[in-house]
Amino acid sequence: MIDYIKGELAELSPASATVEAAGVGYAMSISLTTYSAIQGKNTVKLYVYEAIREDAYVLYGFSGKKEREMFQLLITVSGVGANTARMVLSSMSVAELCAAISTGDEQLIKSIKGIGLKTAQRIIVDLKDKIVALGIADELPAGGSVAVAVDTAVKDEAVAALTMLGFSPAPTQKVVVQILKDQPDAPVEQVVKLALKQIK
Numbered sequence: 001m002i003d004y005i006k007g008e009l010a011e012l013s014p015a016s017a018t019v020e021a022a023g024v025g026y027a028m029s030i031s032l033t034t035y036s037a038i039q040g041k042n043t044v045k046l047y048v049y050e051a052i053r054e055d056a057y058v059l060y061g062f063s064g065k066k067e068r069e070m071f072q073l074l075i076t077v078s079g080v081g082a083n084t085a086r087m088v089l090s091s092m093s094v095a096e097l098c099a100a101i102s103t104g105d106e107q108l109i110k111s112i113k114g115i116g117l118k119t120a121q122r123i124i125v126d127l128k129d130k131i132v133a134l135g136i137a138d139e140l141p142a143g144g145s146v147a148v149a150v151d152t153a154v155k156d157e158a159v160a161a162l163t164m165l166g167f168s169p170a171p172t173q174k175v176v177v178q179i180l181k182d183q184p185d186a187p188v189e190q191v192v193k194l195a196l197k198q199i200k
Helices: 032-038 065-074 081-089 096-104 104-109 117-133 136-143 152-164 167-182 188-198
Strands: 005-013 016-021 024-029 041-054 058-060
Touching: 005 024, 005 032, 016 032, 016 041, 024 058, 032 041, 032 081, 041 065, 041 188, 058 065, 058 081, 065 081, 065 096, 065 117, 065 136, 096 104, 096 117, 104 117, 104 167, 117 136, 152 167, 152 188, 167 188
Parallel strands: none
Antiparallel strands: 005 016, 005 041, 016 024, 041 058
């Protein structure tokens, strides 16, 4: 089993990376999170998950062990395949996903392309205890404090309003949470106005 591949980053796109090690180029499917982490680097170390099927042998690469562990947990959930798990990890960081799972935020998880309400609920039910047991929830201080630190009612209302305007909920929530951290007493209208200036 391949644990990780370390070598020269030969090719990189938002969905894949080719790492050359000992004269062999290993093509790996990656998430946007990993893409952002290794962009601009010459030498990289990617942790590997091998997906061996009858019709294909696919390597998935991750910039950190926590992301690989979360990927492996996601694919144990009924209805979540490797590509869907990669989409989840492209839409939010491990910390944000841990926060969504631990707070039962099914709407945020459902906002990810390819995830329906039932699958979002299964992810929460199946993984809530596992992320704690495996220590992945150690990532939580970055994202878990979100639910406590900001006014949830204002946050939800602002995200809902921006979603109706056509913005994707996951990145929108990030912006809204940051605004509320900086201005905890801001009313919904002000949060939405500020978010509109920041969301790309």
